[in-house]
Amino acid sequence: MLNLYKMHIYRSSKATSTLVIGILLGVFFFINSALAFFVFNDEILMSVAGITAESNYKASSVYPATLHTFHVSTSDAFNILITIFTVIFVNSDYSKGFIKNTYNLFEEKWKFTWAKWTSLITVVSGIFFVYSFLTLFSNAIILKHFSNSQWGDYFRVLLVTYICFVAFVTMTFLITSLFRSAAGGMVIGIIIASGLLQTVERLIDILIANLSGANAQDILMDVVGVNEANYFKISDYCLDNVYLSYNAEMSSGDTVRSILVALAYIGFGLGLAILVNRKRDLK
């Protein structure tokens, strides 16, 4: 199984898609750094971005965790690129027919799914951390209000968003394994990655709140993000919302919930992908 893992790493290192995605991520890195530069060097834009005096953070300081949260919440393009990469990575040995060269050599087919998932996670984790650290490093240089403190918050946010990111990649992995179609996997993955589902989840939240007799004002305050309402919200358990909304100000309860939700998605996604691939014939 280790050899299969190495094979996937090797083939991804040789793949044109890896190079193209790398270049696009480089371009996106500059765009996002420029965006951070303009937002965090401007008091008004900082207020719009939510870095206000009302928060736990001073308006005049930009902390590492704030920057990370900012980049995650404005990283639709990053997530979409990772989705495209994941779909190509998962689908390429099927679409090119290479799978036929190795599939007969291993009796326990779950090894294929496991090896492919672990190698995929290795590659995208590398991309995630390199991108995160490079962004932070460049922001630390270019932002005049950057505060070299509160690193504990940064690593907590980094860890939680990383686990959510792995869960997000795993769900894309599952979708691509289910459909075995690059187009299908990309469309669904991009819809999730771009946060389009969050609107639907919010709507369901409001419907549930209404049905459970919640106060209309509470619902409104919750929707606009002023006060957190105390009713069941399905969006708290939807991966896209958990991933894109997590920030340093969240409580330890929210942190635990976010991690558990992400781990549940990883377990479900990987488990189902293994089950689906285990007894499938190669077409």
Place this chain on the structure above:
Amino acid sequence: MDYILTTNALTKKYGHYKASNEVTIHVQRGDIYGLIGRNGAGKTTLMKMIGGLSRPTSGSFEIRGKNGENTEKMKAKVGILIENPGLYPNMTAIDNLKTKAIALGIKDDKYLQGLLEEVGLTNTGKKKAKQFSLGMKQRLGIAMALVNKPELLILDEPINGLDPQGIAEMRVILTHLCHDRNITILISSHILDELSKVATRYGIIHEGKLLEEASKEELFSRCTERLELKTNDIEKTMNILNGMGFSKLEVKDGTINIYERLNEGGAITIALAKENIQTNEIALKSEALEDYYFQLTGGKENA
């Protein structure tokens, strides 16, 4: 008999459709076993099951006397090239080989270079697989199938779409692998003429069923010889031939086929001339493998 592969009523069903219907074949070590059948006959389905790419609905198969379905080590001795070579188009020949070699834990670059040499692809350098001709891709596909040092090579339509030179090169490679490396080959094709030049044993498959399994000698002995006669008056000719005592006759597409006393062509010509019947053509013909195949599978109209 030293069979490297036997199947026992191997069946694959898709819904109610039986793509492979209780197929039982016997492949001896050292054979080049030709699986003959038209498109959709079930050749690929059978090969996929043996190659471990598809699960049989029922039946079983044995590789080197051990149940093939459950024996990982046995399957490791099988190399496959089914439908297409399965290459990464943006990789070079050696990188494609390396990718498979890594999956198998093989780190011997010299061995991989040797494989390229065997299939005549040593000079491809940095050329990517997508720039290869079909013949080169097929040969690289065979090299890929050889990476795991197989004892049994399963090749599905490897000569399909190749030009005459490509076919000839493939023939040389297959013969070399069988004779020099002692690799048993199970090869499918619907180009019977080409298959007949390399195969030593045949299985004829039609609509998922194995119709016949025979050695090259057995099969060719069934391809009967005949005298083909064309004249300007078939009816009179038939009367004369009957008068001469010929009974195994058949008229087909304006040609009289005579299946007995094949050395009496001269006498027939003289007898016809005496009755002022013009002989346009008389020749000794052997029924081709293709004709025999059509006869077995229900005629050319089915092809």
